[in-house]
Amino acid sequence: MMEGQLQQLAASTLARIGEAATPEQLESVRVEVLGRKGTLAQISKDMGKIAAEERARVGKLLNAAKNELEGALDRRQSEFEQAALQARLDKEWIDVTLPAPGVRPGSLHPLTQIQQELEDLFISMGVAVLYGPEVETEYNNFDALNIPPDHPARDMQDTFWLSDGHCLRTHTSPVQVRGMARFGPPLLMIAPGRVFRNEEVDPSHEHTFYQLEGMMVDRNVSIANMLYFMKTLLRHIFKRDVTVRLRPGYFPFVEPGFELDIQCLICGGPGCPVCKQSGWVELLPCGLVHPNVLRMGGIDPDEWSGFAFGLGLTRLVMMRYAIDDIRHLQGGDLRFLRQF
Numbered sequence: 605m606m607e608g609q610l611q612q613l614a615a616s617t618l619a620r621i622g623e624a625a626t627p628e629q630l631e632s633v634r635v636e637v638l639g640r641k642g643t644l645a646q647i648s649k650d651m652g653k654i655a656a657e658e659r660a661r662v663g664k665l666l667n668a669a670k671n672e673l674e675g676a677l678d679r680r681q682s683e684f685e686q687a688a689l690q691a692r693l694d695k696e697w698i699d700v701t702l703p704a705p706g707v708r709p710g711s712l713h714p715l716t717q718i719q720q721e722l723e724d725l726f727i728s729m730g731v732a733v734l735y736g737p738e739v740e741t742e743y744n745n746f747d748a749l750n751i752p753p754d755h756p757a758r759d760m761q762d763t764f765w766l767s768d769g770h771c772l773r774t775h776t777s778p779v780q781v782r783g784m785a786r787f788g789p790p791l792l793m794i795a796p797g798r799v800f801r802n803e804e805v806d807p808s809h810e811h812t813f814y815q816l817e818g819m820m821v822d823r824n825v826s827i828a829n830m831l832y833f834m835k836t837l838l839r840h841i842f843k844r845d846v847t848v849r850l851r852p853g854y855f856p857f858v859e860p861g862f863e864l865d866i867q868c869l870i871c872g873g874p875g876c877p878v879c880k881q882s883g884w885v886e887l888l889p890c891g892l893v894h895p896n897v898l899r900m901g902g903i904d905p906d907e908w909s910g911f912a913f914g915l916g917l918t919r920l921v922m923m924r925y926a927i928d929d930i931r932h933l934q935g936g937d938l939r940f941l942r943q944f
């Protein structure tokens with residue numbers, strides 16, 4: 605009796621598997637027949653009721669029917685999967701002969717451009733390009749530059765201090781210290797890089813900006829050497845001769861120290877809004893290296909002298925491209941960056 609029932613069930617289920625038109629229909633056959641509460645499970649439960657000597661034979665038949673049905677279900681299912689894959693392959697294809705959508709090439713950031721330009725210029729003049737770390741020791745950033753801990757000049761640059769006593773360098777001048785220690789005199793170097801100050805941000809002040817340090821140490825270095833160096837640099841940047849003037853400026857690491865101004869490139873002298881009607885634009889601080897700084901760098905100030913300057917690269921980019929707000933430069937707005 606049970607044998608007949610099994611044969612019938614197997615035959616009708618095989619037929620339904622063959623007829624299933626969708627994976628969902630197939631699944632419902634699987635649940636109905638082979639599921640935990642399906643027909644086969646029910647039959648298997650009823651086995652308890654048949655005579656013990658019959659049980660083994662029927663059990664075998666039951667297992668055979670189960671295996672056969674499972675095999676048929678799996679085969680049908682992989683047919684569905686094949687068909688679905690084929691349908692996708694037919695639909696999704698790429699015409700490799702079509703022209704590619706426009707690829708917008710990237711470009712170097714204007715700060716990087718100006719930095720690389722100046723590096724190339726100085727390399728061609730035989731100047732070494734040095735890079736220092738952005739996380740500096742207090743000694744390199746301050747003490748070795750003649751700014752001891754209690755010196756009021758420490759307040760000129762608001763500093764980000766790290767918990768281990770290091771700081772984010774507030775200027776590129778610590779690379780002078782590293783240059784002196786590493787190479788000794790004579791020394792002719794520049795050091796471009798990123799610096800950080802804990803400052804209120806406004807149109808002309810960023811907390812993160814770029815400087816380019818320059819330093820020359822040799823015998824009898826004078827302000828005339830420094831001016832020649834500066835004028836070469838400025839001519840290269842602005843692609844014309846620029847008139848400069850020096851005003852006294854105070855930095856503990858130079859003596860005498862100066863602020864170098866250039867004659868306003870917009871109005872050429874008479875005065876305009878860019879130069880605040882003065883005819884001059886403040887560009888970079890510089891001076892002759894303080895004997896204490898040379899001494900701390902292991903260089904005898906009686907034998908050697910030097911000049912140093914710290915160019916604000918970020919401000920220079922602003923002047924070159926007439927950018928009125930420093931925050932554009934690191935704001936990450938592609939509409940701004942694509943102009944360069």
Ligand code: FA5
Nearest residue numbers: 775777808809810813855888889890912913914916919
């Ligand atoms: C210095 O940092 C000195 N280390 C420069 C120096 C080197 C002097 C060697 C003498 C000899 P100062 O703090 O003035 O100096 O900064 C130098 C330049 O960095 C400024 O002229 C300006 O162009 C730029 N700068 C300073 N603060 C900011 C800021 N918050 N955002 C953008 N640029 C800045």
